[in-house]
Amino acid sequence: MSTISIKGLNKSYGKVQVLHDINLEIGDNAFVVFVGPSGCGKSTLLRTIAGLEERTSGSIHLDGRDISDDAPVDRDVAMVFQSYALYPQMTVRENIGFALRMAKVDKAEIDRKVVEAAKLLKLDKLLDRKPKDLSGGQRQRVAIGRAILRSPKVFLFDEPLSNLDAELRVDMRLQIAALRRALSATFVYVTHDQVEAMTLADTIVVLKDGFIEQIGAPMDLYHRPANRFVAGFIGSPRMNFLPATAQGKTAVLADGGTLPLAHDVADGSELALGLRPEHLRPAEGGAIAVTITEIENLGPVSYAHCALGDGTLLTAQLPPDHGLKLGQQIKLGAELTHLHVFDAKGTRVGGGAAHG
Amino acid sequence: MDKLFRLSRTEQLVVQFILIAWAIVVLFPIGVAVINSFKPNLGEVYRGPLNLPSEWSFGNYVEAWVGANFGKYFLNSVIISGCTVVIVTLCASTTAFVLVRMPFRGSAIIFGCFMLGVIIPIRLALAPLFVTVNTLGLLDTLTGVILVQSASMMPVAVFIMTAFLRSVPSELEDAARMDGALPFSIYWRVVLPLIRPAIATVALLTFVQSWNEYFLPLIFLQSPENYPITLGIAEFRSQFAVQWHLMFAGILIMLIPTIIAFVLASRQFIEGLTQGGVKE
């Protein structure tokens, strides 16, 4: 069993607190992704789980055992680093087997395991090369191999694909997904790329400034973001936010257009209406009046970047045969089932009419 | 930009003149030494110190090496400098490793103590140092000189090593920690190969400083058979002061290792100079 239980974890560097009251339960063999903007603390959290950083307070349990004070090697976790961190003067074979050499395992046994891992990662022809003779993707796989050899309960990945170019990144993403199916362990993965998060994760943990903003399955976060930050972070292109004021069961936009709300909101309160680009369509009787400032045609889909009367910018998705032009003034209609309502503080308070 | 730094023909000539003049000032003593060291007898030196030798004989070098014991002095220098280099490179690198990567309460103070040693030269503490060495029974031993010289080079060496190590990312060491490597292993297998340039710089600076050191051996050695070459040549002078041809040969024997080191590693040298002193 490789369940992780983090309770009340805080971490400070001197006077600066970088992790605030982190509470997290990670299930057996789950694939959890920590995601968030730079500086949100996701790498720090990962390194604290790894044991490379000391926690200031709180506890970490792995499989019921308290590992909060253990050295990294005693925690039964392995880490794959962003820049691979391969030992430059050692061969691939020696790199992968390093941990077992440190543990003084029998040499024949090490060799056997190294070859096994190499086959799994398609590195068997490269065992006697040095890191400098390998491509980025190959190096990454050696780093993964090194982690595999420790037979850990948990694999920790620290932005492993950030140093690869776009094409290779897609490739490696698929390989990691395949790896996950081949191994029986919990994966904790850190990235700033929400596409990686959405495609790889069972559970996503969104972090901001050292706080957990929301935990949930990718589609949960997509359909029911807890606050404006999560709503804006997950999903590409970004969700649009229209400023509005509440009047009974209606939200009134700056230019007078209205959209119905699912329930009462205090009269006069400031709201932000969240609508994803794919839920805005040009419509004759639409409530949202905009001027088109930019059109992007990507092939299967097009986007119109528009501006409201008060200057707020929106993006709307268009069908490929939209026939619209720059500068055109059109009306957009919203799919009310996908309308999100956020209060002045950014918390989600509900949806539009016909939405739960 | 070019216009600023390019020189007209006349300017170039003037500049060349000045530079050649200083080059002569620099090379003159060495040239004279070389020429006269090959002269077969003293008379020739006196008659015409600036003339080329009538015949180029190596006799003076042999005489100095064997007859005047330079071979022994040279050997002592090799032992002292060699040991000092090894000790300083090892100790400074391990100390830097702990202070930078494994800090603890008080490591900042220890670092401060080393930096104090960069500013305040060891010679000021001559008297207490002499007492220490004497008490330990290390007076007039090569070991004593080696330890004192090593200690005198430690501050600058630690400074260079810590500065370098701080600029190296610690990811590789993190990986080794994850793999269960203990500090010894991390130091030996991961860190040492990474700080090779700093080690080269420290080794070079230590070697030259140690080889050229006159004062410390003077204080801590008494028997001539322990003398390094710097003391040896002073001894030599008291015996052979007038024998200039021999003196020149002896001096050149002393100069050769540092000139070789310089030729082989001139860039390292200059880098070490600017690194040790300036951080512009």
Next chain:
Amino acid sequence: MTYKQKARIQRLALLLPGVALYGIFNFMPLLGLLGLSLVRWPGIGPSEYVGLGNFMQLLGEPYYRDQFFNALFQNVYFFVIIIGAMLILGTGLALLLSFRTWGRNTYRAIFFIPYPLAGAAVAFLLNMMVETRGPINTLLVKGLGVMDAPIGFLGEPDLALSTLAVFYSWHRLSFAIILIMSAIIAVRVHLLEAAMLDGANRWQTLRAVVFPVLGPAFILITVIVMVDVFNNADYTLLLMGPEAGPLRNTDIMGTFLFRTSFGGSATSVNINFGMAAAIGLITALLILPAALYLSLKNLRKD
């Protein structure tokens, strides 16, 4: 034993050699200066606590006071000549080497040759050059016929210290040249270009853009030379002996310190390690402000 326990022990083991070596043979003795300066002790036999007695003797008793101030003033004179040569000559040569001068790399290499040479070698080498029967005098008297009689560079009381200062400069000038050169090269190109576009000629550009940048380099050179010159006296000791002849005209702090610790030729009766410690302490106090200033300046830039 857990990993953490083992790691802690290994950390200590890695730290100990360097700290012990430095502590025993460098740092502790430095601290010991404070204690030692308060006793009178001829090196063997008993030591006698005298409180500030050594300091009072040093500054009060004519025998010591005269030597002390003589050494101090001569040291300052020595320093001034050297620093003048290094800054003026150094800047001049550094500038010439930073223009597009033919063969400047060769010149730079040649100029650097004296630096790694042993002080002892340089001392004896240059000594032989200036001997009355040596090449320079031969050149002056016979070769060029400029003088009638050879000059006793190191023999004349008035010339000896200056000659030693010249020796030092010959040995270490390249240090100044290289530091100043690296400062000149570090001057950003666009500053120079801006000055050029503003119509400044070479001299004006140099004065406005380059010279101000030399400040830090000058300070660095000054402090390093100051620390070296007030503490070390290799040339003097080697060539003129601890008595710093002729007639103590080449006496500087380094020789004075040596003499009080280990005696000169005829003054062995006056060995007082406590006094030597006192002198060391005072010298440290004199140069400490400048040296601290430098290191703080550099550290702050990190």
